[in-house]
Amino acid sequence: MADDELRARALAEVGAELERLRTLGPVGVRALVADSPHxxxxxxxxxxxxxxxxxxxxxxxxxxxWRGRRTLATGGFAMTPDGETHVPD
Numbered sequence: 100m101a102d103d104e105l106r107a108r109a110l111a112e113v114g115a116e117l118e119r120l121r122t123l124g125p126v127g128v129r130a131l132v133a134d135s136p137h138x139x140x141x142x143x144x145x146x147x148x149x150x151x152x153x154x155x156x157x158x159x160x161x162x163x164x165w166r167g168r169r170t171l172a173t174g175g176f177a178m179t180p181d182g183e184t185h186v187p188d
Contacts, residue, residue: 105143105145105166105171106171106172108142108143108145109145109164109165109166109171109172110164110171110172110174112141112142112145112147112164112172113147113162113163113164113172113173113174114174116147116149116162117160117162117174117175117176120149120160120162121176121178121184124182125158125178125179125180125181125182128151128158128160128178129151129153129158131149131151132151132152132153132158135149135150135151135152136148136149136150137149141164143166144166145164145165145166145171146164146165146166147162147163147164148162148163148165149161149162150162150163154177156179156180157177157178157179157180158177158178159175159177160175160176160177160178161173161174161175162174162175
């Protein structure tokens with residue numbers, strides 16, 4: 100698989116995982132704090148690492164897609180107690 104295709108696949112995997120986490124809402128995402136980070140296999144030999152940290156009332160979420168020692172895509176958001184999400188500055 101070409102690098103561009105692999106990066107595109109990694110971005111798609113990160114986006115799908117972020118969307119899945121958004122649908123869990125604040126209660127579901129907060130439950131992930133204790134086991135953070137969590138690694139899971141994805142397609143094309145990629146691994147997704149999900150990091151969730153509680154910062155005051157917000158939940159900080161970071162998802163990375165990587166293969167070997169190479170990080171190919173990252174994404175994240177902050178979630179407020181009411182379930183709103185935004186990308187921090």
